[in-house]
Amino acid sequence: MHRFVKFISLLITTMALVGCYHSNPNGKVLPSTASSSTQTHEVAGYNLDSVSEMQNFNYEFYKTHHYAQNYNFVVRKDSIHLLKQQPEEMLSNMETDSFAIKKNSHIVVADIKILKDDPIDSVWIEIASDQYEFGWIHESELLKSVVPNDPISQFILTFSDVHLLIFLIIISLIAGGYVVYRLQRRKVKVVHFDDIDSFYPTLLAITVAAAATFYSSIQLFAPDTWHYFYFHPTLNPFALSPILAVFLISVWSMMIILIATIDDVYHKLSPTAATLYLCRLAAVCAANYIIFSITTLYYIGYVILVAYIYYALRVYARNNYFKYVCGNCGAKLHKKGECPKCGAMNS
Template structure:
């Protein structure tokens, strides 16, 4: 037996006969108090619990200083107000089955001197999670805001399109530049709006959890939310590519007008598809819109020729609009 074999046998012997120390099991590792179990149960269904931070979005919220049981007993109680942009932290949660209005009471605190109880159903419409992503979602989820935004967008987009036609300016879908990115951006915004509304319809609880615990990491959320976040990142990348193409192909004035028209189209896409999907109209509408966008790009936006003199892209043979050379 050579030395290599002896060495291998020795190493294996040490591995198999070496001392192994097993950590002793602790009998209380999974023991939790009843209060902790209640907190876990509440977090599962309501998606927030103790020490969660909120930002007041209502003009005023009134907090009861005394215990909720005193309110139910019709006792005189004191109240304290918190106003818009105040930051609150959840200090305690109480469930009172005898309360016919709302069984869940939440104790929130602005500071050590400003603390009180409020019904959950009264609190939630007047607060938002204290993080920018949740506040962004709150802003764009307001139904009244969407309706008002839809009206403003239609008016502004109509004005922008009219100005573009009068000046024979470039506009996505109609007189587009020879770049696929603006068309892809419009389709992606529309599809993302449909997907966003679909999540709210099909799985509102997962969206509610994401609303309270948002992230921009698509690998830290369930599959359907992951796909939505990927579409958001894709929108950002395609928008950068579109802006680069616009900058290279148009003059500064033309690029500004084109970007305004593009933003108008994207705003219309978002409002129309996010609202129509809530009534199940958005799905066939999206299919029709994608077909229209691709058709318009293939027949009016795609450049298939290059000027032999200056190298500019052309939709058809003939006189080059840049240098005047006739291409045949």
């Protein structure tokens, strides 16, 4: 009970500290008009001469694309190629030239142009590189070659790209663990099966499953909300919409529960046994993430989640409900008889 009170206090303190920082949730400079009012911009066949008209266009573009002028990217592909001339010249089959920007280069959106006559992509983006070079590129080509210049966005993209790799690693871990278990034929501690007397591992596994289900639900029912978060991430749940705030709170909860789990496991097991137990717990949590994030996309994840929570809580209550205490060493016992810890008989 004392450890649980400490855990709740840590959770409340962490959320309070995170909530104290309330920044612009966009995380970037809002659309601005870097060009002077005397410069003419062609957008969708119309000439925008005034600053107010350009601001309005930038704002409308920002609402649907979640970025605009002055937004920063980092090149993640080997290179991207930019058109030196205006896009209209290429569409008119005029002679054009291009140059490459290499991987890991920092770039910024300098201008946006919409050309409805372009059969490939009507949206053109002018890019300014860190070498002060300017060039144009289709938006579709740009977005698949860059990542927002934010560590959270980069983590999201990296984590999304290795889904298949994680799945293969999990299958390998399960297969390898089964082989080792069959060879050794000895009892091992693992969450949901022969678990230790701690609720934190079960709580962590359930939280991971619920967070994965909620993550896929956002992808399924509110993809634009997740798209916005990808371009403007934050670790402050109080600076986001309710649906994203709930997801971010679940992520923070996982981190705090993980700390509590590690602390409790090392207090209840030897260092070697605790390390092996945490490895097996990590494999279960990884499997939960893959299973629930995929099955939720087909709507069956919700049913599986309810069944899983019921199963996990029922197994924990059954394995960790002790009616007796050893009269010799004080160890908890499920039933009377020989104490598994000291060997004394209890009747």
